[in-house]
Amino acid sequence: MRLLNVTTLELEEFYGTDIPKYAILSHTWGRQELTMAELQTIAKHRQAQKQRLEQKQLMARASAASSFGPDRAEAVRMMLLSSMLVAMRTGRSYPLNYGNGHHHSRSKSITDGVEEVGSDAGSENHDHELEHRRPQEQDERDRHQGFMPVIPPTAPHPLELKPGFTKILSAAKQATSDGHRYLWADTICIDRTNGYEISEAINSMFTWYANATVCYAHLEDVIFQEYKSGYRTWEHDFAKSRWFTRGFTLQELVAPRRVIFFAQGWQWLGTKSDPILSKHIEKVTKIEAKVLSDPSQVFKICIARRMAWASQRKTTRPEDTAYCLMGLFGVNMPLLYGEGLEGAFTRLQEEIIKISDDHTLFAWGLVKQDSSSLMMEYSSPHPEDDDLDKFDPDEMAGMTGILAKSPADFAGMDGVVPATTTIAQGDTSYKMTNKGLKIRLKLSPVNIGLVSSSTSHRYYLGVLNCQHSQDDPSSRLGMLLTETDTPNVLFRTRTRMYTWLSGAALATAEPRTVYICQNNPARFLALQDRRGHELDVLVLVKARDLVSPGYQIVDIQARRGHWNKEFGTLRATGIDTSKLGGGGGIGIVPVVYQLAVLTFWNQHMRRGFHVRVLVDSASGTYFVDLCQPEGQQTGEVQRKEAPEAEELKWLRNEAQKRWESPGQIWVVSSGNSGALKQTRMVDIANPDTFGGSGGEEQTSSGSVGWGKEQGSWEPVLDQGFSPHVSFTEAWEKEYMRTVRASVERKKDVVVLEVSSMLWEAAPAPPTATAPGLAGSDTSEHVAGEVKVNDVNAGVAVTA
Incomplete structure (x- = not known):
């Protein structure tokens, strides 16, 4: 350990038990801080100046003493050398210039020694010239305080001018x-x-x-x-x-x-x-x-509260945000500048795990809000002007590891405390493995708000042995966890909600040893398909003004879909056609498949509709299809008389039919030899049933399904279509409602935007059916709805 000697302003090194008592400085760095090398440069400069000054003083005193004769002069010189030797050993003879422009006088001991030798006028004048530079009372004050540094240089070094x-x-x-x-x-x-x-x-x-x-x-x-x-x-x-x-x-x-x-x-x-x-x-x-x-x-103090102290603090280098906390948690680790804040902070938490069993380390983000409800109404948290380049797809899907990414995740956690009593869940130890954190927790099943869905994933609250200081002592905080396709592997789901369990809910939770993954949670979400043509797609659903009047998503049909209600994101599996072989010289199988079917339901109006996200694999283009259930439009279902649960069940069944048997859709195709574009009807494939065995037979209508038509051609969407689809429905009294949907791919995210608008219209003449979909010129309009080949499929458009 290096320490600055405040007397000599030079650095000295000490080791182990030899370290003396010292004061320490705490400050914030400015632009012109002094470095160790610069301090050493100043010290060398001062030493050189000191030696020159001592030589001048010695020569002056020797010259003054020479007038007394050889013997007397030699005695004076010996006395001067003796005094200088004592001064150099004690360091108390030559005060320091503090940078105020005044030079310190020589020590009183040397002055007294000279005055005792003689009273020559030249010697007295020289002494007076030295004494006028600094008042004698200031010398006495410094001597009383014990601050007698080295002689100042006659000219300060430029580095001494730095703040x-x-x-x-x-x-x-x-x-x-x-x-x-x-x-x-x-x-x-x-x-x-x-x-x-x-x-x-x-x-x-x-x-x-x-x-x-x-x-x-x-x-x-x-x-x-x-x-x-x-x-x-x-x-x-x-x-x-x-x-x-x-x-x-x-x-x-x-x-x-x-x-x-x-x-x-x-x-x-x-x-x-x-x-x-x-x-x-x-x-x-x-x-x-x-x-x-x-x-x-x-x-x-628990880990979460100590982390909360640092949640708003910054450092110049990102990694130092983690490194500066090592002592606060009693851990040590090597410094790896360049690994980034997330890497450094992850390593810090892993070191803490080795020496602690404090569950508050995993309580980050569980900030108490006004509502104690575990699941709030659907709302997209993303503003209209979001820059998607700033988001990680896993974060947007609500998927995250068990550990926090920075101290900022612990903001507001100063109210978290360890539970007064430990939950009976068996072994309380935990450790990091290649699958993630291995830990035994009590898990309480959670309903994410969907009536049903095609996904088999389940959601749990993992009970932590901690609570909020303002809560009932019998309650516990819980992490929202999502099951993956890998047995006993879960990942943490981000949420802005305050997730906690009361004493009664804790009684029904079952202890279970699980792995909570830390790195790349998506790798555990979908098992690797041996056919190798799966594609992981993230769909961001924006439906703010649609939800506000009462619509909400009640069902999702998607291959291995993971729905995050709060963040409005769906992670689903599609078809990666780049990995599929093909004949006929094309090298790619022409496929139009549906990525997901989302069902919207309005509880007040007892009315719902489906939104399908479709993909043209040949061009890599996403487009949408808005569909109202046919029975709902024709009045075959008596909506006001049936219980809501039955209506929702029927609506979900309709969505499941669209998913399992998606039907057909019109596309614009062109021949291999540059022939004119043709409008063709093509089957929509289902990722769940898409096969790799060589395609299917052609249909009588000329559709190609996911195989190939004789002559080989690939579907190409006509860019002349509108970039959105919409339909209009009767609302209340003389009002109508227009629903619009559009889809666009941005970066690695597919953005599905569904919006609506209420408007006043003149009463429509009585008809047997409600207004239906707005169609294209190639569709057959029958009683206000679009029918394509006798299939109510809506209107497919490009993005």
Whole structure:
């Protein structure tokens, strides 16, 4: 450990038990901080200046003494050499220039020695010339305080003009006045060019601050003065100081037993244990007063609360956001700059897992909200102007690992505490494996709000052994977990809801040993298909203004679909045609398949519709199809008389039929030899039943299904179609409702946007059917609805 000798302003190294008592500096870095190399340069410059000054003084005194004769002159020279030797050994003879423009006089002992030898006029004039540079009472004050540094240079080094040097000089003077001989400061005591030394220092820094006798916290952006107008005082600037926003200053506040705060100009503000000042610190940092007064209490605080202290703090290098917290959790690990914040913070949590069984480490994001409901009404959290490039597809799907990605995930967790009693669930230990975190938890099944769906995945609340301080002591916090296709492997699902279980719900939860994956949760969601033509697709559903008047998604049909209600995202499996072989010289099988069927239902109007997301595999284009159930339009289902549960069941069955038997759709095709475009009807494939055995027979209508027509051609969607589809339905009284759907692929996300608009219309003449879909010129309009080959399939358009 290097320490700055405040007397000589030179660095000294100490090891193990030989480290002396020292003061330590805490500050925020500016643009012109002094480095260790620069301090050593200044020290060499001062030593050279000191030697030249000593030579001049010796020559002057020898010349003055020569007038007394050879013997007397030799005696004077010997006395001068003896005094200089004593001064060099003790370091108390030559004061330092503090940068204020005044040079310190020589020590009183040397002056007295010369005056005793003789009273020659030349000698007296020389002594007077030296004494006028610094008042004698200032020398006495410095001698009383024990601060007698080396002789100043006659000309300061340019590096001494840096603000960083002035800061170090002021801290050294403060340490001297407090009776400390040594000072540690991160800018000058660490060789920043040595990566090994930086790693050692950051791993040891918490201990160094904890072992310091006193810590000087310099808040250079706080001005200590009386404000001339208003009620503002320095305390307002104190709470907003940059010092409270930096990552490393957190441990510099917590670790030392005694911290003294100084404002700009080294104006004394108070200590962290002062009753008044500690209240300000507690309000700004959320750190309890007992921790501020007794640093040993920090390791008794749960992990989530300690992480919450750092949730709003920043560092210059992303990785340091994690590295600066090692001492706060009593762990050590190598520094790997370049791994990024997420990698560094993950490693930090993995090290904490090795020494802790605190479940609050996994409670990140479980912030209490106004509603205690586990599942809220569907709403898309994404604003209209979202930049999808900023989102990770896994995050957008609500899929995340068991560990947090940064301290910011623990924001608001200062109210989380360990449970007073442990839940009886067997082994409470846990560890990281290649599948993720292996842990035994009580799992409580959760309904995500769908009537039913084609997915077999189940959702659980994993009960943690912690709670919110304001909740019933019998309650517990729970993580929302989703089952994967791999047995006993789950992944954590992001949620903005406050998920907790009451004492009654805990009684029904069953203990189970599971793996909660950390890296790439999607790899466990779908088993690898041996045919190798599956494609994982994320669909972001935006339906804000449709949901507001009462519609909600009640059913989803998709291959291995995972639906996140809160985030409005569906992860589904499609067909990757790039991996399919083909004959006829084309090399790709022409396929139009449906990726998903979503069912919307309005409880107030007792009316619903289906939205299909379709894919033209040949062109890689996504498009949509809006469909109203045929029975609902023709009045075959007496909606007002049937119970809602039966209506929903019927609506879901209609969706399942569309999924299992998707039917046909019109596409525009062109021949291989550049023939004119032709409008053809093509079967829609189902990813669940899509085969790799060579295709199917042609139908009488000329459809090609997922095989090939004689002559080989591939479907190409005509870009002349409208980029959306819509239908209009009767609403209440004289109002009508138009529903519009569009789809677009952005980056790695398919955005499905469904919107609606209410408008007033003149009463329509009585008809046998309700208004149906708006169709294309190639469709046959019958009684307000579109029929394609006697199949009510809606209108397919390009994106």
